[in-house]
Amino acid sequence: MTDVETVRPAEGPGSVAVGSRRAWLGLGVLLLPVLLVSMDISVLFLAMPTLTVDLDPSAAQQLWILDIYGFLIAGLLITMGNLGDRIGRRNILLAGATVFGIASVLAAFAPTAGVLIAARALMGVGGATLLPSSLALISSLFPDARERAAAIGVWTAFFAGGSAVGPIIGGLLLHHFWWGSVFLINLPVLLILLAFGPFLLPEHRAGVLGPLDLPSVALSIGGILPVVYAIKHAAAEGIDPEAIVIGLIGVAVLFVFVRRQRTLAEPLLDLRLFGRAQFSVAIGSSMVGMMSLAALSYLTSIYLQSVTGRDPLAAALLGIPMAVAVFICSMSGARVGQWIGVRATFVLALLASALGNLMLLGVGVDGGIGWYLAGSTIAGIGYGMAFTLVSDVAVSSVPPERAGSAVGISETSFELGNALGLALLGSLAALVFRSGGDYASTLGETIQDADDAVTHSAQASFVDGMHVATTVGAGLLVLMAIVAWVATRRPARAG
Numbered sequence: 340m341t342d343v344e345t346v347r348p349a350e351g352p353g354s355v356a357v358g359s360r361r362a363w364l365g366l367g368v369l370l371l372p373v374l375l376v377s378m379d380i381s382v383l384f385l386a387m388p389t390l391t392v393d394l395d396p397s398a399a400q401q402l403w404i405l406d407i408y409g410f411l412i413a414g415l416l417i418t419m420g421n422l423g424d425r426i427g428r429r430n431i432l433l434a435g436a437t438v439f440g441i442a443s444v445l446a447a448f449a450p451t452a453g454v455l456i457a458a459r460a461l462m463g464v465g466g467a468t469l470l471p472s473s474l475a476l477i478s479s480l481f482p483d484a485r486e487r488a489a490a491i492g493v494w495t496a497f498f499a500g501g502s503a504v505g506p507i508i509g510g511l512l513l514h515h516f517w518w519g520s521v522f523l524i525n526l527p528v529l530l531i532l533l534a535f536g537p538f539l540l541p542e543h544r545a546g547v548l549g550p551l552d553l554p555s556v557a558l559s560i561g562g563i564l565p566v567v568y569a570i571k572h573a574a575a576e577g578i579d580p581e582a583i584v585i586g587l588i589g590v591a592v593l594f595v596f597v598r599r600q601r602t603l604a605e606p607l608l609d610l611r612l613f614g615r616a617q618f619s620v621a622i623g624s625s626m627v628g629m630m631s632l633a634a635l636s637y638l639t640s641i642y643l644q645s646v647t648g649r650d651p652l653a654a655a656l657l658g659i660p661m662a663v664a665v666f667i668c669s670m671s672g673a674r675v676g677q678w679i680g681v682r683a684t685f686v687l688a689l690l691a692s693a694l695g696n697l698m699l700l701g702v703g704v705d706g707g708i709g710w711y712l713a714g715s716t717i718a719g720i721g722y723g724m725a726f727t728l729v730s731d732v733a734v735s736s737v738p739p740e741r742a743g744s745a746v747g748i749s750e751t752s753f754e755l756g757n758a759l760g761l762a763l764l765g766s767l768a769a770l771v772f773r774s775g776g777d778y779a780s781t782l783g784e785t786i787q788d789a790d791d792a793v794t795h796s797a798q799a800s801f802v803d804g805m806h807v808a809t810t811v812g813a814g815l816l817v818l819m820a821i822v823a824w825v826a827t828r829r830p831a832r833a834g
Contacts, residue, residue: 362480365539366490369476370497371528372436372469377501379408379462379525382509386518386651388644388783393518396452398769398780399572403456405637406761410567411463412470413754414560417607417747420471421551428472428479429542433533435468440529447519470498470750479541495727496669498753507662510655555607558596563755565589567762612748616826621732622752624685627819628725629756631696631812634764635718638805639699639711645782646704646798657708661715668723676728684724685732685823691721693816696809704798721816726753764812768804775800 383390383405390396396404423431439462446458477490512520569586572579600606613619636658643654676684695718701710729749772778778785778797785797 361539362486364535365480365541366477366493368532368535368539369473369480370494371532372432372439372466373473373494373497374501375439375525375528376412376466376469377498378508379466379522382521386509386513386521387641389513389651390455390518391781391783394449394452394455396455400452400456401781402761402765404452404459405765406567407456408459408463408466409754409757409761410563411460411560412467413751414563415464415467415556416471416751416754418551418556418559419468420475420747421605421607423468423472423475425551427542428475429536429540431468432472432476432540433536435465435472436529436532436536437465439465439469440526441465443522443525443529447522449519471747474750476540492670492727495729496666496723498726507655507658510651510653510658514650514652552599552603552605552607555596555599555603558592558599559607562589562591562593562596565592567759570762570766608748617732620685620823620827621729622748623819624689624725624823625729625749626752626756626759627815628689628692628722629753630760630764631692631809631816632718632722633757633760634768634808634812635696635699635715637761637765638768638808639702639715641782642702642802642805643711645786646801647708657712658715660712661719664716664719665723665726668720669727670723672724672727675724681728681732682823682827684728685827686820688721688723688725688728689816689820689823692718692725693721693813693820695719695721696813696816699809700806702802702805704795704802729753760812764808767811768801768808771804771807772797772800775803 387401387405390404391401419431419435442458442461442465446455446462449455449458474491474494477494481490508524509521512524565585566589569582569589572582572585596608597610600608600610613622640654640658643649643657644651649657672684672688679687695714695716698710698714698717701707701714729752769781772782773780776793776796778800782797782801786794789797
């Protein structure tokens with residue numbers, strides 16, 4: 340049975356929201372956690388230099404601070420979606436918001452890098468409940484297909500735009516407050532959700548389901564994290580026995596996970612969906628797009644502060660054109676797909692993103708801000724168009740009874756792509772930076788007490804690393820555009 344067929348009437352005040360004008364108020368409430376979850380992926384980019392001074396994290400800890408959040412979200416999204424079917428989407432949404440808020444306070448006042456990593460991990464657990472629940476509840480709030488499509492478009496725009504506006508909000512806060520303020524900003528938003536959610540959101544439960552497969556949950560997390568750790572360790576310390584052994588353990592666990600999913604009647608991850616070309620193209624586009632976007636946002640945030648010497652607010656203001664481009668094009672991407680076809684729109688969007696990344700080659704130690712502004716804006720146009728199509732194409736390329744699983748995989752690909760971008764492309768940039776001279780682990784540590792000659796040399800090495808990482812990101816985007824053109828031979832429905 341599908342979720343639509345098995346929705347139980349809501350009890351209490353939430354039921355009045357379904358099919359009524361108040362449904363749009365409910366959508367407004369649902370956009371709050373979506374914005375927070377995506378924003379908290381990137382909000383730390385500008386805070387890292389000042390956070391590094393206060394907590395003195397190692398290079399490996401810096402990467403864990405940034406990406407443990409995204410990896411736990413990616414690993415738990417499908418699990419939390421299944422759990423929401425059993426205990427109620429609104430229930431798990433409000434419970435997750437509470438966990439997210441508590442973890443935000445712990446992160447804001449973390450005394451050490453280790454505590455901050457633990458708090459970010461807890462935020463990831465809470466955040467994993469928010470995305471699938473909010474998207475599923477839109478179907479309950481808007482029974483009309485046209486209104487539902489418009490609501491999902493707005494949801495996608497806020498999700499895609501959140502990661503772009505994160506550094507801007509972070510810059511504004513850091514201009515007036517300490518780095519912990521980027522976490523405390525979550526609290527008033529979550530309080531609004533907790534106060535109005537029970538009145539504006541209907542409860543949503545599927546029918547009778549089998550028990551949640553806990554071994555699959557453990558295998559998915561137990562496979563992803565060792566692989567990522569091995570990659571980061573190899574980038575920071577070189578390929579050594581530790582990296583090889585841990586990486587092989589992670590691959591082995593993921594192999595067992597895949598084998599188990601093929602035997603379950605109700606798998607956490609329905610691998611058969613990837614046999615559909617359109618579905619695979621959509622998932623691949625979201626993952627590659629988020630990989631390159633995460634690397635671009637992270638590396639340029641450091642460049643604007645530690646190379647050009649701008650303060651966090653000035654660096655944040657330079658990110659506004661890209662944020663606006665991502666948000667606007669996320670709203671209009673489906674319409675472009677209707678005009679020229681989804682296949683052509685995916686290719687155009689991926690190539691525009693690649694062009695924007697390549698334009699960063701014009702950025703240097705002594706100039707090139709114009710290249711950054713133009714390149715990031717063009718990339719934002721491409722990212723916005725691509726991301727808004729992903730959920731629709733993923734869902735439309737599978738039978739209706741499997742749409743819920745497709746949405747879970749789609750959201751997971753966004754989060755996993757973001758985390759992989761930081762781990763892989765971020766580590767690649769760090770490797771190039773350290774190969775340029777006898778420098779500390781990070782650019783900030785290197786230039787803190789260095790003379791002008793060492794500072795300029797280190798900044799040049801960092802820019803070289805940024806160029807390599809963004810160029811590799813552009814190459815992946817071009818490759819994905821070719822795959823989309825070849826594999827998607829029939830245009831998918833745009834909406």
